[in-house]
Amino acid sequence: MPAPLAIRAAGITKSFGANLAVDGAGVTVGPGELAALLGPSGSGKTTLLRVIAGFERPDAGTVEIGERTVVGPGTWVEPEHRRIGMVFQDGALFPHLTVARNVAFGGPREGRAQECLEMVGLADRGGSYPHELSGGERQRVALARALAMDPEVVLLDEPFAALDATLRTSLREEVASILRDARASALLVTHDQQEALSLADQVVIMRDGRVEQAGTPEEVYARPTSRWVAGFLGAAEVVSGTASQGTVDTELGRLSLDEPVEGPVDVLVRPESVAVVACAEAGEGAYGGVRGQVLSRSFFGHDQLLSVELDSGRRLRCRVVGGRGWRPGDEVLVRVVGFVHAMPRRSSDDG
Numbered sequence: 001m002p003a004p005l006a007i008r009a010a011g012i013t014k015s016f017g018a019n020l021a022v023d024g025a026g027v028t029v030g031p032g033e034l035a036a037l038l039g040p041s042g043s044g045k046t047t048l049l050r051v052i053a054g055f056e057r058p059d060a061g062t063v064e065i066g067e068r069t070v071v072g073p074g075t076w077v078e079p080e081h082r083r084i085g086m087v088f089q090d091g092a093l094f095p096h097l098t099v100a101r102n103v104a105f106g107g108p109r110e111g112r113a114q115e116c117l118e119m120v121g122l123a124d125r126g127g128s129y130p131h132e133l134s135g136g137e138r139q140r141v142a143l144a145r146a147l148a149m150d151p152e153v154v155l156l157d158e159p160f161a162a163l164d165a166t167l168r169t170s171l172r173e174e175v176a177s178i179l180r181d182a183r184a185s186a187l188l189v190t191h192d193q194q195e196a197l198s199l200a201d202q203v204v205i206m207r208d209g210r211v212e213q214a215g216t217p218e219e220v221y222a223r224p225t226s227r228w229v230a231g232f233l234g235a236a237e238v239v240s241g242t243a244s245q246g247t248v249d250t251e252l253g254r255l256s257l258d259e260p261v262e263g264p265v266d267v268l269v270r271p272e273s274v275a276v277v278a279c280a281e282a283g284e285g286a287y288g289g290v291r292g293q294v295l296s297r298s299f300f301g302h303d304q305l306l307s308v309e310l311d312s313g314r315r316l317r318c319r320v321v322g323g324r325g326w327r328p329g330d331e332v333l334v335r336v337v338g339f340v341h342a343m344p345r346r347s348s349d350d351g
Contacts, residue, residue: 003031004067006153006185007052012061014047021047022058023209029153029187029202034179036188036196039206040232046157048206049189053086053155054079066152085146085154085184089161091138093130099141100126108148116144120178135163136171143175147182154179154186160195172199193233197221205229223258223341230268230343235305235317237269243342251312252290258339265342271319273338276306279331289335292316297326308334 007029014022022044029035037045050056052063054070054077063071065084070077093102099122104113117123120140130138139159146154159175160168176199179186190196196203197217204214213225224230227238241250243265248255250267279291292310306318306326318334320326 005029005064006031006033006066007035007187008062008064009048009052009071010062012048012051012063013059014044014051014056015059020209022051024061025206025209025211026061027052027187027204027211027214029185031185032180032183033201034176034186034188034199035202035204036190036200037204037206038190038193038196039212040191042208043206044209045189045191045206049155049157049187052187053084054082083149083152085149085151087139087142087146087154087156087159089158091130091142093138093141093145095130097129098126099128099130099133102130102141103145103148105145106149108150112148112150113144116148117141119147119182120144121174134167136167139163139171140174140178143178147178147184152185154184156186156188158189158191160190160192168195197233205232207232224268224343226343226346227266235271235319237271237314237316238266239269239314240345241265241267241342248340248342251310251314252316252334252336253288255336255340256338258341261342261344264345266345268341268343269316269336271305271317273336273340274316274318274334275337276308276318276320276326276332276334279333289333292332292334294326294328294330294332296328308332310334 005028010026012022012025025044025048037049039045047056051058058071062069065082069075070082100113103116117126120143122137122140160172163171172195200217203217203220205212205220213220213229221233230236230238239250239252241248243257243261243263246257246260248257248265248267290310292308295307295309298305303319303321306320308316308318310316316334
């Protein structure tokens with residue numbers, strides 16, 4: 001028999017006056033899973049997290065933590081009784097308490113606070129005060145405090161947003177490793193696409209209070225269900241085409257589909273799926289593809305991003321590896337390699 005879900009939230013609706021913040025949204029988190037609620041500002045992700053934590057009462061919907069209903073018709077369990085550990089953006093440590101006393105604040109079992117400090121690599125900082133720590137160390141203390149009470153789930157609300165870019169990258173990898181080593185089930189709120197895709201087992205994308213798509217990082221990135229999701233999750237071109245029998249005809253040529261679909265479609269083209277070759281180095285007939293001209297390039301060392309204007313007038317971003325010195329004005333051939341993902345075209349463009 002499968003283990004019960006760590007979190008099951010369904011049909012959550014929450015309004016603040018005339019503002020509908022969450023509109024029938026839900027999320028599930030499996031045991032030991034790290035899930036991310038991802039969306040732009042105002043999408044409802046933090047409100048949904050606060051409903052799960054018990055900081056907001058929803059207008060409708062249910063929340064289960066483990067096998068226990070904590071929100072539902074006639075049911076409301078206060079936050080302190082939900083067995084939830086919380087990590088906030090600013091850490092929310094008590095400045096007048098030492099690190100050890102901060103971690104032990106909720107009254108964990110004897111020795112647990114020191115165990116958690118060891119877990120986050122701060123075993124020797126128990127006697128320090130929060131102002132004596134770096135921003136990354138304070139967030140690790142906050143995580144230790146969240147884990148100290150052996151919660152059913154850990155909720156993290158933009159925990160890295162206040163840190164500089166370099167520290168944010170290293171700390172989020174540390175935190176994910178700590179959570180997995182602790183076999184904790186966790187739900188992370190973030191507006192950072194890279195953060196969600198690199199850390200989470202499951203990504204739940206919210207927009208205007210609703211869940212737009214949920215799936216593994218690979219699924220939501222490679223097979224978005226709408227043009228909006230495609231554009232939100234990184235650089236993407238969406239070209240129109242007509243699909244039939246496993247292929248789709250577009251201005252970029254006839255392309256192979258990753259999944260069968262028929263009729264008018266929008267085709268997702270990521271920059272990394274576009275190959276580029278100089279016209280002078282490849283015969284057009286042998287290489288295939290369509291002609292264009294390099295407009296600009298951004299060099300990153302490990303790769304470079306080219307902006308190419310096709311003869312049709314469309315501009316296409318192409319991410320290429322290698323150190324070749326592409327220059328504006330270079331005549332090139334571009335072609336899409338591998339399989340592409342096509343979405344049935346909607347009568348109302350969702351952005």
